[in-house]
Amino acid sequence: MSPPAADGRRRRFEAGERAIIRDVTTEVHLGLSRARPPRRATADLSGRILGPYRIVERLGAGGMGQVYRAEDLALGRQVAIKVLSPKVASRGGWQRLLYEARALAAIDHPNVVTLYAVERAAGRRLMVMELVRGRHLGRLIPDGGFDGERFLQLALPLAAALGAAHAAGIVHRDVKPANVMVGDDGRLKLIDFGLAKLGPAVESPDELRSVRYALRRQGHVLGTYPYMSPEQLRGEPTDPRSDVFSLGTVLYEMASGRHPFPGDEQAAVVAAILGHPPRPLAAVKAGLPAGLGRIVGRCLEKEPPARYANAGQVQVALAGLAARRSPAGRRRWLRRSLARGVG
Structure with a gap:
């Protein structure tokens, strides 16, 4: 099978993916695969300072928000930052992000992407993660x-x-x-881990437990x-x-x-x-x-x-x-x- 045909086959098997990926040689976790692309262009935050982070470049965008490569000015390291759009954050997106963050925080393993922080900066809701350079x-x-x-x-x-x-x-x-x-x-x-099912020891707050039911009510495919x-x-x-x-x-x-x-x-x-x-x-x-x-x-x-x-x-x-x-x-x-x- 030729490379173009192989790529077409893999695209069919990744039919749920709707993230817009700018760079095929440096890809990071977008967590946007179940979201529809934005109906209109979203402002690029590259060059902005959000709390201790200097936004370097946008890596991807989708219905939930955008993912950027950024520099942690306090610790001097490169990170990936998922920035929720204000509209999504006000409609339960923040709880969904916390749900994913809680899953990541519960796992300590070198082969699971590392969560650094979940915070609010300059009026934006952020999830800060390890930047994985690769494919x-x-x-x-x-x-x-x-x-x-x-x-x-x-x-x-x-x-x-x-x-x-x-x-x-x-x-x-x-x-x-x-x-x-x-x-x-x-x-x-x-x-x-945006679709993860958390156990009772992890998923304790009622507001996080309700995320699963909200996803089902909104018709999201869990997988x-x-x-x-x-x-x-x-x-x-x-x-x-x-x-x-x-x-x-x-x-x-x-x-x-x-x-x-x-x-x-x-x-x-x-x-x-x-x-x-x-x-x-x-x-x-x-x-x-x-x-x-x-x-x-x-x-x-x-x-x-x-x-x-x-x-x-x-x-x-x-x-x-x-x-x-x-x-x-x-x-x-x-x-x-x-x-x-x-x-």
């Missing part, structure tokens, strides 16, 4: 998928990041290649359909096993370069997710690590009880696979990678 996973997957070693270098930290969220009582609910950043330094970051689990598509309750299904979909695509539930139309993809098993990985691509098809196949079971209970279990299975196929030197590399969180 999202969807732009990196080759037509035939990654080779075995590169697959494991990325799959292990991805499973570890999602496992850390599950250990914190958080269900991401939007795991997909566009929400996985691979930095220029090789470090993988799981991003965009991106090519990567949603069957229970998500049916509107049923979700738990970490729903994320495991989405993770399995991403792993299948990483290994083979193909989506496990192909289709040119949304209805065909949904029907396949709900009722048709994917082709076994071994039948799609030869030379994959032994046992990988079994791991991914278990992630993609239609019924939640048949899947791994959480992404931490997927990480353990992948680590075991890597150890079995590796000499002692590679096992040492594996331990270092898991300890450092580097993909």
